[in-house]
Amino acid sequence: MKSLKNNTAKLPRFSKRPAPGALPGTFAISQDAETPTLAVIQYNSEQLVEKTVTDVDSIADYISDDTITWVNVQGVGDASTFLQLSNMFGVHRLAMEDAVNGMQRPKIESYGEKIFIVVRVLSQVAKHLRNDQLSIFLGNNFVLSIQEKPGDHFGSILEQIRESKGCIRKSGSDYLTYALIDAIIDSYFPLVGDFGEEIELVDEQLSSSVRLNYMEKIHDLRGDLMTLRRSIRPLRDALISVKPTNTELFCEETKIYLRDCYDHTNQLVDLLDNYRELCSHLRDYHMSIVSNRMNEVMKVLTITGTIFIPLSFITGLYGMNFDTSLPGNMPLLKLPFGYIMALSIMVGVAGSMLVFIWRKGWFSSG
Amino acid sequence: MKSLKNNTAKLPRFSKRPAPGALPGTFAISQDAETPTLAVIQYNSEQLVEKTVTDVDSIADYISDDTITWVNVQGVGDASTFLQLSNMFGVHRLAMEDAVNGMQRPKIESYGEKIFIVVRVLSQVAKHLRNDQLSIFLGNNFVLSIQEKPGDHFGSILEQIRESKGCIRKSGSDYLTYALIDAIIDSYFPLVGDFGEEIELVDEQLSSSVRLNYMEKIHDLRGDLMTLRRSIRPLRDALISVKPTNTELFCEETKIYLRDCYDHTNQLVDLLDNYRELCSHLRDYHMSIVSNRMNEVMKVLTITGTIFIPLSFITGLYGMNFDTSLPGNMPLLKLPFGYIMALSIMVGVAGSMLVFIWRKGWFSSG
Amino acid sequence: MKSLKNNTAKLPRFSKRPAPGALPGTFAISQDAETPTLAVIQYNSEQLVEKTVTDVDSIADYISDDTITWVNVQGVGDASTFLQLSNMFGVHRLAMEDAVNGMQRPKIESYGEKIFIVVRVLSQVAKHLRNDQLSIFLGNNFVLSIQEKPGDHFGSILEQIRESKGCIRKSGSDYLTYALIDAIIDSYFPLVGDFGEEIELVDEQLSSSVRLNYMEKIHDLRGDLMTLRRSIRPLRDALISVKPTNTELFCEETKIYLRDCYDHTNQLVDLLDNYRELCSHLRDYHMSIVSNRMNEVMKVLTITGTIFIPLSFITGLYGMNFDTSLPGNMPLLKLPFGYIMALSIMVGVAGSMLVFIWRKGWFSSG
Amino acid sequence: MKSLKNNTAKLPRFSKRPAPGALPGTFAISQDAETPTLAVIQYNSEQLVEKTVTDVDSIADYISDDTITWVNVQGVGDASTFLQLSNMFGVHRLAMEDAVNGMQRPKIESYGEKIFIVVRVLSQVAKHLRNDQLSIFLGNNFVLSIQEKPGDHFGSILEQIRESKGCIRKSGSDYLTYALIDAIIDSYFPLVGDFGEEIELVDEQLSSSVRLNYMEKIHDLRGDLMTLRRSIRPLRDALISVKPTNTELFCEETKIYLRDCYDHTNQLVDLLDNYRELCSHLRDYHMSIVSNRMNEVMKVLTITGTIFIPLSFITGLYGMNFDTSLPGNMPLLKLPFGYIMALSIMVGVAGSMLVFIWRKGWFSSG
C-alpha cells in the first residue's frame, strides 16, 4: 500500500485540466487515455437487448420510453464520442466536461431533469491504489455511466440484469443508478478493512517490540488515510443531500436504498475517523517510546560515568609522579597494603554511587 | 480491560459482510453464529402468554390487534428464520439485513410504519469487552428484538411484565421499546464508571510516583475510550432525532421517557469527552515527567563530569614522565609538600565547579 | 484548590445511581444523604408567611392561587418526602428522580406546565471544591427548590422577600426562579476569579524563575478547569434555549433578566475558554523551558568534555612508560623544558577548542 | 506591548462586580473611577447646540423630537448620575448596570425600543494596552455614549458635526451610532498592524539567527493575541446579527454602513486567526530549532568522546607499571620505536573513528 499515496497524488496535479483561458466545457483528453468502448443494454421487465457499439449514433435505436437504456463507456480517449453522447442524452456541457476531464470530488448535482453523479473508484493493483473516476448521468429512461479507466466493476449487476435476479429489471433507471453506486461502495469495504489490519498490526508491534522505527510506516498510513477519506467523505455528504425529497427522479423506494448507501459510507467515514485518531495516538505512543529509549541510553552512560569517572580520578591521583622521598608527598604509596587501602576507598566511592543511583530508581527499566 | 480494543477491533474488519456483488438484502451468516432461539411474550394489561417457540410460523398465533407481542431472538445463525420473521412482521429486507449481518452503528430509522433501532450491547466478559448488536423492530402491536449473541440483558423487564410492575403492561409497544433501550443504556454506566476509575488511578499514580512508564497504559485507555465513544455517541445523536414529533409510533408520554434516555447518553458522552481530554492531559503530563527525568539523568552525568574530568586532567598532568632532572620539567614534583599543593589546586578547581553548578540551581530536583 | 478534581471526580462514578434494572423513576438514596428539612415561604405583594415544616402534607395549607409558594428542601435523604412532594406539585417522576439522584448536567426541561431546572452549586470548602446539585421545579404558583446538600445560598433572596426589596414580592414565580439561578451564577464569579489569579501566578512565575517544575501545577489547573467548564457551559447552553418565546411560564420581563443570566454565564464560559487556551500555552512554554534547561546542562558537559578530554589524552601520552633510552621513544620527555612545550601544546589545543565553542555561540545562555 | 496582557488580565478578576446577593441592577462604583463629565450635542441638519453640563436634569432641555441629542459621558464614578440618565432616557436598569460596571463582552442587545451596544476601546498607552468599555444607548432621537475612562476617541466625529461634513448632520441617531462604532473599529487597525509587524519580526529572526530564545516572546505574543481576539471577535458576531432586518431603529442605508463595519471586523478577525496559526507554527519551528541545537551540542560531545576516549585508553595501557623485566609484560615498551608504533595505532584508531563519524554525516550541520 506504500505507493498508494504517490499514485493518487498525481491526481491533484491537474495535468489533465484544460489550459487556462479555454472555453468552459472544453474536453481535455490526455495522451494515455484509452479509446472509449461503448456497451449498450436496453431492458425492461420483459425484454433485454445487449450490444457493444462503435458508432455513437446507433445508440439512438436502443432508446425508447418504456425501456431503460444503460450505456456504459470505458475510457475517455476521444472527444467527439462524448460530444455526441452529450447531444444525444441532452446532458449539460459542464457536466460532460467534468466526466471527461476526471479529477472531480464525489458529488451529486442536478441539471434540470438530469442528475450527474461522480464517484471515485478505488482499486488496489499490485500494491498500488488506483483512484479513477466513475461518472453517472441519470435521466428518466437512461443511465449513462462513464469509467475513466476500463475495469470490470459491474459484473454482478450485469448478471442480475441477464438472469432477472433482484429488482433491477422490475425497477426504473433510478434503481440501476443505486445499484452502480452500491457496487462501488461495496468495493471500499475490503480496502478499508485491509487498512485497518495494517494499522492494528503497527499498534501491536509498537507495544511488543521496542527496536523498530515505525514513524515512516505511521507517516505513510496517515497519507493513505487522507486519500481514502478524500474519496469517501464527500460521497457521504452528497448522499445526505439526496435523502430528503428534493428530486423527483428518485422514487420513494429507491430513496430507502440510497439511505442504505449513505449508511454504509457513514460507517466507512466513522471508521476512517477512528483510524485517524488512532494514528495520532500511535504517533504519541511512538514519540514516548523513542523518548524512553533515549532515557535508557542516557541512564547507561550516566551510570557508567558516575561510577568510573571518580574512580579513574583516584587511580590518576596515585599515578602522579611526586617524589615520594620528599615529605608530605603521597604517603599512602609508601605504606604496606596502601594498595589495598586505595582499593577500599574506591569500593567505598563506587558503592555510595551505586546506592545513590539505586535510590534514583535508575536500575528499573521504566 | 486490556483486550477490549482487540475484541471490538475485529468488528470493523467486515468479515461478516456479504461478498461484494451480492444482492441488497442478502444475509451473511457467519460460521460461529448461534442457532436462534425465539421467546414470544404476548401481553396486555389483563392477559399474559409466554412461550418459547421453535417454529417461526407458530408466532402468528400470538399476534392480535389488542395485545402487544414481543419476540426476542437470541443468535443469528439461521437465514430462513429471519426471512420468515421479515415476511411475518412486514419488515424491510434492508433493515433485516442490517439486523442479521451486525456491525451497524447505533441508529434509529423509520421504514414506513415500522421503526428500526440498532443499539450496541457492551458487556465485560473475563477482562474482554464484548460489543454485540441489539436490533429492535417496533410496529404498532409488536416489538421484535434480535440479539446478535445470546445474553440475558432483559431479566428485569421480564419480571416487570410478569409481575405487572411499572407501566409496561399498561402501555403500548413504544414503551416496551423504551424499556429495552433504557436497560442497555443503564448497563453502560458501570462500564464507564470502571473506566473512569482506571483513568483516575493513572492520574494519581503519575503524580505520586516517578518511576513507571504509563504510556502504554494511557495508549490502551485511549483505545478503549474510542470504542466506548463509537458505541454511545451515535446512539445519543439518534435519540435526539426522536425527540421532536416526527414519528407517530411514539406517544407523547413515551417521548418524555426517551428524552430521559437521551439525557443519560448525553451524560455518558459528556463524561467520555471529559475522559478524552483528561487522557491528552495525561499524555502531556507524562511527556513532561519523562523530560524531567531525562533532565535529572543528564544533570547527574554533567555534575560528575564537570567536577572530575578537569581533576583527572590535573592528575594526568602530574603523572607525565618528563625527566625531572632536566630544567623546567614539572618543578612541583620535586618540591616537598608538592602533593599537598597539587591537592589544593584540585580542591580549588572542584570547589569553583561546585559553586558554578550550585548557582545554576542544578542541585534542586526540579 | 488541589483536591477540587478528586472531590468532583467522585460524582461521575455513579455510586448513587439506582441499580440497573430498576424501574424508571426509582429514587436512589445514598447512605450519607442528610434528612431533608423543608422551609416554606408563601408570599405575594401584600402578605408573607414563613414556616419550617416537618410534615410534607401540611405544605398544602400554604398553596393558593393568588400567592407564590416557595418550598426549599435541603438534603435528599428520605425517599417518601420526595414521593409526597412529587404528588403534591404534580411533578413528573423522571424529573423528581433526577432531582433526588443528583449527578445531572445543568439543564432546563419543560414537563407540560412545569419547568425543571438543574444547576450545579460550586462552593469552596477548606481548599475542596464541593459540586452539589440544585434542582428547581417551577409551576404557575410555586417554586420547589431541592438542594442536594444543606447550604445557605439564598440568604440575600430571603432578605429581599422579607424586607420587600427589589421586585420579587411584586413578581411571579418565574422571577423568583430567576433570582435563585442568578444567586448561583453570582457565586461562580469569585471561584473563577480565584482560578484566574492562580493561572496568572503560574504564568508570571514561569517567566521569572527557571528552577521549579510547574507541570504538576499546570496539570492540576487543567483538571480544575474541566470541572468548572462542565458545570457552567451546559447551563449557558440551556439558558439560550429559554431566550426565545418557547415557554409561557416566563413572562417577557423575566426573559430579559434571564438573558442577563445568559450573558453572565457566557462571560464565564468565554473566560474559561481563554484560561483553557492559556493553559495549553503554559504547557508549550513549560516544555520549551525544560528543553532549554536540558540544552544548557548538555552544553556545560560538552564544553567541559570537549576541552579536557583531548587534554587528558595528551597527559596520558606523556605518561606512557616507553623506554626512553631506546631510540624514537618519546623524545620530548628527555628535553629540557619539554614539560613547558607539552603545556604549550595543551594550551593551544584548549584555546582552539574554546574558539570553536565561542563561535558556536554556546557561551550565551540561550 | 509586554504588559498588555497584565493590564487586561485585571479585567476578568471581577473586582468591580457588585457583591453576590446584590439586587440586579446595582451599580458597582470602584474607588478609582473618574467623576463623570457630560457633553451634550443637539443637532439636526439646520441647527447645532453644544454644551458641557454638570446637572443631569438640564439635559432634558436639549431633547426634542426633531433633533438628535448626543450625550457623551466620560467616567463612571457617580451612581446617581447614571440613575438619573437611566430614568431620563428610559433605559433598562440591567443595561445601565452593564454600562456602569464595565467588564462586558462586546454585544448588541435590544431592549424594546432602545438598543444597547458594548464595544471595547483598545488603546496603547506607554507600552500598556488599555482595554476600556464604551457603552452606547441608541434611541429614536438620542444617542447616549458612556466611556469607562475619559479619552478623546471621537474628535473627528465632532469635527464632522460642527463643520457639517459627511452625512451625520443629515442622518438620524442610527448613523451617529454607526459613526461611533466605526471610529472605534478604525482604531483597532494600527494596533493589529503593529502586532502583525512584531510577529513577523520574530518569524524573520527565527529564520536568520539561531542563538536567541524566542519562546518567551512567542508566549507573550500569544497572550496579546488572545486579548485582541476577545475584544474584536464578539463584536463581529454581534454585528452579523444586525445585518438582517431585525430592528427598526437602523434604516436600510445605515445597515449598509454597518455591513461595512462588519466587513472590517471580519477582516481583523481573519487576520488575528492567521496570526494565531502563525504563532503555533512559530512554536513548532522554535521547538525544532531547539532540538537541532541540542543535536549539534550532542554531536560535538560524541565526536570528541568517540575519538579521544579510546585513545586515552591506549595511553593508559602503556602507562601501566607492569614489570617489563618479567616475560610477557608489555613488550612494546622495550622496543626501539615502540612509541612510534603506539602512535601509529592511535592514529589508526582515530582515523577509523573519523571515517565512521563522517559516514554518519555528523560533520554536516543539519
Next chain:
Amino acid sequence: MKSLKNNTAKLPRFSKRPAPGALPGTFAISQDAETPTLAVIQYNSEQLVEKTVTDVDSIADYISDDTITWVNVQGVGDASTFLQLSNMFGVHRLAMEDAVNGMQRPKIESYGEKIFIVVRVLSQVAKHLRNDQLSIFLGNNFVLSIQEKPGDHFGSILEQIRESKGCIRKSGSDYLTYALIDAIIDSYFPLVGDFGEEIELVDEQLSSSVRLNYMEKIHDLRGDLMTLRRSIRPLRDALISVKPTNTELFCEETKIYLRDCYDHTNQLVDLLDNYRELCSHLRDYHMSIVSNRMNEVMKVLTITGTIFIPLSFITGLYGMNFDTSLPGNMPLLKLPFGYIMALSIMVGVAGSMLVFIWRKGWFSSG
C-alpha cells in the same frame, strides 16, 4: 516561492488604509499606485466597439440599454477617476472605497441593483507571489472591473469576445462576470499544483535522506499555504451564497456556471486542506526523525563510553605508583604474564559490556 509570504504579508499592514477619523468612503491612494488606464468594450451579439479612453466622461457614449459595456480599469492611482466612475455607474461610495483601497477579503456583496465582487489575483513573478485585488461591479448592462495592478489576465476573454467564440457575445453582463471570475480561478490551479509538487518533494526527501534540516522549508510552506487559503477559501464561501436564487442579476443558466466556479474553488480548498494536514504530518515526521538522529548520536557516545571508561579505569589502576616492594601492593605487576592477565580482564569487561549493549539492541539503527 520563498518570499511569497513576505510580499503578501505587507498586505495586512494596512499601510494604505485611510487615516482613522476619515469620512467613510474616502479613497486612500498610495504613492506607488499606477495611473489608471481605461479600456472600454461595448458589445452585443451583433456589434462590437473597443476603445481605450483617457477621459472618463467619454465612457457614457458607450453605454446603452441593448448592449453590454465592459470597462476594465488597470491601476488605482487617481482618486478623481474613480469618483467619476462611481457617479456614472451609480456605484455605492463604500464599495468603490473597497475597490480603490484594496486589501479586501474575497466577497460578493449586493448593493441594491448592483453587485460588488472582490477576487484576489495571485500571480508568481520571479519567485515572488503577487497578491493583487480585482474588483468587479456588475449592473444590468455593464461590468466595471478594476485591477489594483496592471496585468493581462483577460486575454482569452477578449479573444472570445472579438472572435464571437463561446457564449459571451450572446449572453448578458452576468455571464461576462462569470467569465472574469472563472479566468482568475483557472489561474489558481497551476499555483496550487506547483505548491503540491513542492510539498511532495519535501515528503519524498524526508523519507529518503536523513541529513538535511527541512523544518525551515516546512515552516515556509505552511506560511505559503496560509496565504493561498486566505485568498481562495472566502471566495468559495462567497460563491455558495450566490447559488440559491437570491439575486435577480444572475439568470438561471449563469448560476449553473457559477456553481461550476464554486465546484472548482471547493476542489482547491479541499486540496489546500489536505496539504495543510500533510504539512502537520511532515512536522511530526520531521520531529521524529530529529529525535531518532539524536538517539543514534547518544547511542554512539554511550557505547564508546560504556566500553572504554571502565577499561581506562583498569589501566589507571595498574598505572598507580604504589611501592610494589612492600607487601600487599599491586601483586599482579610483579608477576610474569601479569600484563596478559590484565589484558584478559579488560577483554572480559569489554566483552560483557558488548553483550549487554547487544542485548539492548543498540547496534541496530532504529
